[in-house]
Amino acid sequence: MTSPATALNRSRWSRLTSYGLLALVVAYLAGTAGVAHGSGYxxxxxxxxxxxxxxxxxxxxxxxxxxxxxxxxxxxxxxxxxxxxxxxxxxxxxxxxxxxxxxxxxxxxxxxxxxxxxxxxxxxxxxxxxxxxxxxxxxxxxxxxxxxxxxxxxxxxxxxxxxxxxxxxxxxxxxxxxxxxxxxxxxxxxxxxxxxxxxxxxxxxxxxxxxxxxxxxxxxxxxxxxxxxxxxxxxxxxxxxxxxxxxxxxxxxxxxxxxxxxxxxxxxxxxxxxxxxxxxxxxxxxxxxxxxxxxxxxxxxxxxxxxxxxxxxxxxxxRRFTTSPHHPPAPAGASAAEPVGLGELPTDGAVARTSTSRPDDYVLECSAITFGYVRGTKALEDVELRVRRGTVHGLIGPNGSGKSTLVNLISGALKPDSGTITVRGDHIERLGAAARPARGIMRTFQTAVLVKELPVRENVTIGLYHRTRNIAARSLIWPLLPGSLREHREMRAASDAALRDAGLPAGWGGARVADVPHGVEQLTQLAAARVGRPDILILDEPLAGLSVGEVEQVADIVNELRDQGVTVIIVEHQTHFIFSVCDDVTVIAAGQLVTSGAATEVRENERVREVYLGQ
The missing domain is CATH 1.10.3470 (ABC transporter involved in vitamin B12 uptake, BtuC)
Known part of the structure; x- marks a missing residue:
């Protein structure tokens, strides 16, 4: 709720802006009149x-x-x-x-x-x-x-x-x-x-x-x-x-x-x-x-x-003469944290969850997915993936196993050579990436892909694009539309809320992405995906380069999303994290499915240990 002082400040700023615009228009008209009566030259x-x-x-x-x-x-x-x-x-x-x-x-x-x-x-x-x-x-x-x-x-x-x-x-x-x-x-x-x-x-x-x-x-x-x-x-x-x-x-x-x-x-x-x-x-x-x-x-x-x-x-x-150095507070747990290693498959501590789902509980199904970047060479071959509604599903495998390729197929960045991808029974395998958010699918990237020159907050507002009515057409006359300023403020408020939910203090919202540390970038793209209210959220190596405190932060966010009914798919190398937060885990190697099932069952699978760790 807006405080009376904030409302008063906004009213004063609005009046000052109006007077400024009026002065500019008057000056523009006066200058035009002067030229209109000037010499031909x-x-x-x-x-x-x-x-x-x-x-x-x-x-x-x-x-x-x-x-x-x-x-x-x-x-x-x-x-x-x-x-x-x-x-x-x-x-x-x-x-x-x-x-x-x-x-x-x-x-x-x-x-x-x-x-x-x-x-x-x-x-x-x-x-x-x-x-x-x-x-x-x-x-x-x-x-x-x-x-x-x-x-x-x-x-x-x-x-x-x-x-x-x-x-x-x-x-x-x-x-x-x-x-x-x-x-x-x-x-x-x-x-x-x-x-x-x-x-x-x-x-x-x-x-x-x-x-x-x-x-x-x-x-x-x-x-x-x-x-x-x-x-x-x-x-x-x-x-x-x-x-x-x-x-x-x-x-x-x-x-x-x-x-x-x-x-x-x-x-x-x-x-x-x-x-x-x-x-x-x-x-x-x-x-x-x-x-x-x-x-x-x-x-x-x-x-x-x-x-x-x-x-x-x-x-x-x-900027050199008017700004002073400003360092926003670090995210929780980031200061004294140490990097998390990949480690081994954990022998204990995995979440004891078992799959009791029925076929109609699957929100996302990939069937017989085959894809090759080069003709004759298959990055994925007959891969199956079924993700239960409202669960956290881990996707693991050695480097080059095809995990990111599968994620790009699900998110629409690539199209499969054969096979089907359905969301709640609807086929989406031929839809482009831009059509996936309307089907409830949002994602993050291995390396944060953001606009460096914009503040963190503005980057997060991009996640609201698919939820904002006719944003492209209305931008042509945005300042003249009634309610546009209010709507813009609401979008920024939603972005600030998403950043808070990601554990970022308020000071980071106005900082340029080019000036923030890697951990803040990762949490920013997570906030941008979350603000779009996805049904299915794909996190592609969300822990890359994060500290121990930031990893715990991501774990809390994932658990909160699950509690809210969001289906989360995580691609990650840190197996301890995967088996700690995931309900189900799918393992692929060399472009083929190794196994898929409840996290506790996959953790004990000897074939997984052999393929994933070479044991």
Whole structure:
């Protein structure tokens, strides 16, 4: 329950935020009015910077949030400009052409994204680079585009007589388009979708395991970015002549320079970079070749010495002068603990639980599972696994036995060559990883796969993705939706509760994952899986690198989950832990089932001792 003091502080902060936003809007309108009444030279310079700002923001949307470095934005920009000009000459209304440019170029961007996103990294950049080259060649060779000479863009009409005191109508329209772009993109950065997008960029398996359709999300984001580039092209067409020479591959590189120079994945960085690139040729009026050399040298210096760009440099200086060292308290039992060894199969201390289940008690069944990474070589062959509802099921075996492969098949990261996987009787073997959380399956990974630059708390909120209604679509207008701030606070509160349940003190919630120890990372991904309220939770080597105290913590969490009715599957090498907490244990070796049954029975199995320990 929120205390009166907390509610009062939130009310004051809300008022201050509202006043701040109002002041920014007033300043923005005043600046626009000043430009609208300025000289033609000033208007031309500011309009170009604003249009380049839209382009830079659109590229940062995909490069900063999902790590897709596109060199195709010059081609998308050109399509918006040429489509506006040619269709206006054919009699289309220029204002009708604005949504046409946005949607049309957005659709082309979606198609380009679907083709290009089959690859990643350098190959993605090359494919989008080729797209820009093809567009430029077509614009240069086709007669109706004017060839290399280009064509005159449409003339933007003057405002009606009663509104001419506002000044240039084009300035106001471009300012409005830039503002809309910033509201959409900054709104996404403030939404609950932002950590998800960074997870797609830095921890894609983690995102998929929490229900994110990563490929579709990338295509959708690239389409949105392309639509903004098309909108910028619409505005650019009114600045005079347009020609293929304005949309070459070098301009694609310049857009990327804007983003990196200002600060990739920052709110103001792309705008600062766009302003710099627009103003540089005006301020440094020297030989074009020397100008390019100086420009390139500045860019190289930024990359080498200030990779975070201008905004990153300012932010780092600000943190140095305003923050003091802060060390959150360690998780319970972590300080004086010593690492846990693998040890032998325990001869006593195993949980004395026996299986009295009926066939309809099995929540998860894997039948005759066969899978091979390489044709002719089987990582798993005819493996059977049946997991009872509301129990803790251990999966053990020597290194290379196929344990992680089986876990990846159950969680959807892989698909079996043959065999079936059913959850409560429903076949899921052909469903992808993103569809598994909706079936109640969540998982962790051997090595914590998290977003390093985000706080621990924000990483845990990613586990709520599949439980949050239409989070991707709503992120476009997140700050404008009633209740969105409340919902975001509730998600963070749920994350904090999950972290407490994982035994992490409150101080760790705000710490960046890049700054926390390994044990906290492991417990963070456990909290992220738990906050999604799974029916079946798969823990893949959850004890790797943990101290004795942290291992006891995990054991307490597993027992608590069992008491809550959650089915837990644990893959682990620490056999003492497995036989201490598990109801049932399955042993596989060399991709084949050795035995499966109650923990007490498996512990005494001579075949298990022979295969697992070589005795």
């Amino acid at each position: 000033t208007q031309s310079l500011i309009l170009q910077a604003a249009i380049f700002g839209m382009l830079a923001v659109s590229l940062d949307l995909v490069a900063g949030m999902t790590g897709l470095y596109s060199l195709g934005h010059a081609g998308l920009f050109a399509l918006g400009a040429y489509a506006t000009t040619l269709l206006n000459q054919a009699g289309w209304n220029m204002f009708l052409l604005l949504p046409v440019s946005i949607v049309g170029v957005g659709v082309i961007g979606a198609i380009l994204g679907m083709l290009s996103l089959r690859v990643s990294g350098l190959y993605f950049a090359i494919m989008t680079f080729i797209f820009t080259l093809v567009v430029n060649v077509l614009l240069s060779d086709l007669k109706f585009t004017g060839g290399l000479n280009g064509i005159a863009g449409p003339i933007f009409p003057d405002l009606p007589a009663g509104l001419q005191f506002f000044g240039s109508g084009l300035v106001w329209v471009v300012a409005l388009l830039l503002l809309i772009t910033l509201v959409v993109v900054w709104g996404m950065r403030s939404s609950a979708m932002y950590p998800v997008l960074l997870a797609i960029r830095d921890a894609e398996p983690f995102a998929a395991a929490n229900g994110v359709r990563t490929a579709a999300t990338k295509v959708g984001l690239f389409a949105l970015s392309a639509g903004i580039a098309g909108m910028a092209g619409w505005a650019f067409s009114f600045l005079g002549y347009i020609s293929p020479g304005q949309f070459t591959w070098t301009f694609s590189v310049n857009i990327l320079v804007m983003v990196i120079f200002g600060g990739i994945n920052t709110r103001l960085g792309p705008l600062i970079g766009a302003a710099f690139v627009s103003a540089f040729p005006v301020v440094i009026q020297i030989d074009p070749l020397v100008q390019e050399l100086i420009f390139g040298l500045i860019f190289l210096l930024v990359i080498v010495f200030f990779p975070g760009g201008v905004v990153g440099l300012v932010s780092r200086a600000w």
